[in-house]
Amino acid sequence: MKRRNFIATAAVGSAGLASASAMAASQGQTKTFKLKHNINHSVCEWCFNDIPLEDFLKTLNELGVKAIDLVGPDRWPILKKYDIHCSMCNGAEIGLAEGWNNPKYHEQLIKNYTEMIPKVAEAGYTNLICFSGNRNGMNDYVGLQNCVNGLSQIMPLAEEHGVVIQMELFNQVNHPDYMCDNSLWGVELCKHLGSDNFKLLFDIYHMQIQEGDIIRSIQNYHPYFGHYHTAGVPGRHEIDETQELYYPAIIKAIHDTGFTGYVAQEFIPTWDDKIQALKDGFMRCDI
Structure with missing residues (x-):
């Protein structure tokens, strides 16, 4: 030959x-399919929103997964009906691009979060998402200080109610100009705020694209990470062999830090059987 x-x-x-x-x-x-539950599993509802919510919650109960991400207060009663915890609440934010780094949004954001924080606590939930907003030509140091100035006004209320405000990290490919686009900037914001009730939502998909070195970031900065999202790179699809990350090692690194929060699947399924794809994702993260 x-x-x-x-x-x-x-x-x-x-x-x-x-x-x-x-x-x-x-x-x-x-x-x-049988989970060990060494990791608290969750899933982002928007990735499976073509499945009626009640049907999806029934499926989660069948799988033994007791949490779901990114559901607002108007649908919390449905979650209660099926005994599914909202592991990341939303509904107080203005948008991804209009966030805490711009003082012109502070009045509205402070009002929104002041109203939402007690609702989250009353419902028995803990985590509430927030966003930095886009740069729009703003210096990162100025934006960081603006975030501190605004968020400082809601942190006493969050601490009083036991609610953790979590700012999500995004990459520049999917979210051009977003300010909180790297671990160091986010960690610096956490340090400036100095509250255990402010953390970072470390999106593994976004940070693999933006900065890589995922396991080292988890090991170095885990005290500032309050929540994790998964997805395959490239494409934000299944976390199987079609993508470049090895999730069992990543999840082991998270587990080894003593993390007791939630790891939520946030991939967009491509399999014909979307629930099978979700089960496969849970199993790969169930160390």
Whole structure:
């Protein structure tokens, strides 16, 4: 066999075997679905919002997953009906681009969060999401100080009610110009606020694209991370062998820090059976 032909043939054969192995592994994982619950699992509702919420909550109960992310107060009664915890509440923010780094939004944001924080606590929930907003030409240091000035006005209320305000980290590919786009900026904001009731929502997908070195970031900055989101890179799809991150190692690193919060699946499923894809994701994160 000529070398060129051999390499081409071998490559095709290897790809076929790899694809078959990946499919077999995924099928094996979903067939024997049983969670250890060393990790508190959750899932972002918006990724599966083509499934009626009540049907989706019934499925989560069947899977033994007792939490869901990014549901606002208008639908909390449905969560209560199915005994599903809201592990990350929303509804106080203005938008991703209009956030705490711009003083012109402070009055509205302070009003929104002042009203929402007691509602979150009364419902028995803990985490409430927030966003930095876009730069729009603003210096990062100025934006950080603006965030401190605004957030400082709601932190006493959050502390009083036991609510944790969590700012999400985004990448510049999906969210161009967003200010809180790296761990160091977010950690510096946490340090300036100096409250255990302010944390970062560390989105693994976003930070792999933006800065990489995911496990080192978790090990170095975990005291400032209050919540985690998952998704495959590239594409924000399943966290299986079709993408570049090895989630079992990442989740082990999170677990090794003593983290007791939630890890929420936030991938957009491409499988025909979306629930099977979700089960596969949970199993890969169930160390």
